[in-house]
Amino acid sequence: SFRTWAARLHAEARTRTDELSLWTRILEGNAQGPDSGGSGSGVRLDPAVDTFGTQGHLTLDLPPEVTEPLLTGVPAAFHGRVNDVLLAGLALAVTRCTGRESVLIDLEGHGREEVFPGVDLSRTVGWFTTMYPVRLDAGPADWSDLSGPTAGRAIKRVKEQLRAIPDNGIGYGLLRHLDPDASARLGAYPVPELAFNYLGRVDAATGTDWSPAAEADAAGGGHAPGLALPHALEVNALTRDTPEGPRLRATWSWAGRLYTEEQVRALAEAWFTALTGLSSHTGGGLTPSDLLVPISQEEIDAFAAELDAEWSAR
Structure with a gap:
């Protein structure tokens, strides 16, 4: 049951204190995010002003000929996952637009982690989301040849940086919210400006099992206009299987006080440019x-x- 899972998480938090140094190292230097000016100005969200009612949105699609290898051939060549490739492209784009070496991202996960022996969540109804910070450094990039050595280096580096996070980041939330001492330390750091969530792959056709409802796009997230924004900039990506092939759809949402649509569009297009280069990379290989x-x-x-x-x- 969800209640049993929650109780187990409270007990687990007490065993995760050795992760605290990892999370503090990741969070230090939070100014290295894609701030509104791109210059590390340190402008922060104001919960009284930066609300969902002030949020802007931009949605872009990648064509099937780019999306297909991003989901299949490229991750397989590096013995990785789709997120390894998508986040490598995002790290390259943020570096391109800000000039910084690394980017701090709040990464959202499904939360159904196998951390307890004998616990099976496959029949448990509930929202098990995790949110945890990652710091990504894709390395130097040659934007005239993104499908060359830049692609291999970026994917390998980001893959290893993600693998260094134990249990897909569930320990961060346990310490941040369930351990009083760790909560005080982690809560002293500002929330990362940028959040990313890849929601997976769905059939775009309506009427099939587990396909989105026809009104899903119109319904939106259902947030109250006065609710404070959790992040200055968010990217929610989803792959939709269409008759022409899979299309990666990314929706960028931002605090209107901190960003302009032109700034967000430049970053969004840089990400898609990076992903297009990565999608045509013909290499691969092992990582540690x-x-x-x-x-x-x-x-x-x-x-x-x-x-x-x-x-x-x-």
Whole structure:
């Protein structure tokens, strides 16, 4: 039951105190987000002013020929997940637009993590969302050739940065909300300006099992206009299977006081430009989290290069 799950989470929070140093390291330097001026001005949300009633929205779609490899071939080539590729592109875009080396993002997850032996949530009704901060550094980028070495380097780096987060980030919420001492420390940090959520893949046709209702787009999120915004900028992405093929649809929402539509559109288009480059990357490879022995990415790449050279010589 949801009640049993909640009780187990309270007990689990007391066992997660060793993660506190990880979360504080991630949160330090919060000014490195995509602030409204792109200059680290530190402008923050005002809950009395920045409400859902002042929020702007922009929705863009990626065509099927770009979306399909982003969901299938590219993640598989890197032994990764769709989020590894999408977030690598987002980190590249924020770096491009702000000039910073890293970006701090609040990442939303499904929350149904397998952290308790013998616990099965497959028949439990409830909203199990987790929200946790990640700091991503995609490395240097050549924007004239995003499908080349830039793509491989960015995806590998971001993949490893995400894998360094234990249990898909569920520990952050446990410490932030259920442990008094940790809550005081983590609560002292400002909320990351940018939030990202990939909602998965659905059939765009109506009338099929588990397809969105016809009125889903019109219904929106159902937020009261006076409710305070949780983030200055949010990206909610969803893949819709259409007769022409899968299309990635991204909706950007922002605090009207802190951003203009032109600023958000520039960042959104930079993200799609980065994803288009990543989608045509023909490489791949292993990263340290794929292996059972301690080894660096440089050692993995060097070993792969030796194997390629030996194979080519035959």
